[in-house]
Amino acid sequence: MTASIPNEDKRIGLIAGNGRFPIIFADNAKKLGYFVSAVAHVGEAEPELEQHVDSIHWVKIGQLNKLINAFKSDNVKRVVMLGGVKKTHVFTTVRPDLRALALFARVALWKDDDILREIAAEIEREGITICESTFGLEGILVEEGTLASREPSKKEWENIRYGWEMAYEMGRLDIGQCVVIKDKVVVAVEAVEGTDGAIKRGGELAKDGAIVVKRCKPQQDLRFDLPAIGPRTIEVMASVNATVLAVEAGRTVMLDRELLLEKARQAGIAVIGIKHLEPIKA
Structure with a gap:
């Protein structure tokens, strides 16, 4: 008996970078009945x-060109871009x-979003x-509210608010999505080392009690580079x-x-x- 071939509406392409995000997406898409290329x-x-x-x-x-031809060979008409590419590898x-x-x-301009938008257009x-x-x-995006058992203290909330504004400004300048704060001082900003690298550097400078804030850039194109956190974070x-x-x-996975x-x-x-x-x- 020959297996049925899914039509275009049930095919989804995945441009996969690093991390577990692409794997989690693929598992979820297959549960929803998609053929994942x-x-x-x-x-x-x-x-x-x-x-x-x-x-x-x-x-x-x-x-x-190889990327485009691969999707054409699998008759894929819709694609998502998930997982990062280490900037140092560029x-x-x-x-x-x-x-x-x-x-x-x-x-x-060789900014992340400009390059990705041009690739998407091509x-x-x-x-x-x-x-x-x-x-x-659906189901793996962060919801609003306290997610782990502890509620931040008043002082921590002051630093969260400060970091929220600083992350907005860093995103507006297309520098990164994450900032590390201690006593209303920015001790690290995400750059080419990525979120984990920024947290490590900022935490070592802060000694202890660092606050990590991560948010979308105000001009974020949701087709790519959606913020993500995981156990490693x-x-x-x-x-x-x-x-x-x-x-x-x-807007965070x-x-x-x-x-x-x-x-x-x-x-x-x-x-x-x-x-x-x-x-x-x-």
Whole structure:
């Protein structure tokens, strides 16, 4: 008996970067009845991803033509972009094909969002739609409120509010999504080292009691680079005695939720989902 072939509406493409986000998405999409075709970046995507998708194609960063042809070969018309690419790898492992080189020449400013928007536009010119990265993620987005058992103290809330505003400004400048705060002082801002690196650096400078705030950039394109937290985030915070993780509700993905919250409870770290905070009054 021949298995039925899913139609275009039940096919979804996955451009996979690093971390567990692509794996969790693939599992969720398959539960929803989708055929999942992945294009995975060598040196970034987890090899385990192969066991969680229906079809996989491995490409090096910058092999744009190969990426597009892979989705065409699987008859995929809709795609999500999930998982990051370590910015340090951009300097060492990018192998752009002619199509990518032409695209890079069109980018006026080498900011993350500008590059990703141009890549998305190139893919969409081939009839492949880039969906918002919240596609099919109901149930794993952070909700509003206190998520782990401990409520932040009054002093911690003051630092959360300050960090919320600073994260907005850093995002507006397209620098990063995460800031580390101690006594209303910014001790670290996420840059090329990523969130875990920023937490480690900021926590070591703060000594203890650091507050970690992560939120979308005000100009965030939800098709890519959605903030994500996971158990590793808590492990890094615990290693430097950070006390609070505040993230944007409805626009942050929580990976391995139960494990993350259990690790937070064990370490006494408050985890807060925030939608809106009033600005700090002078």
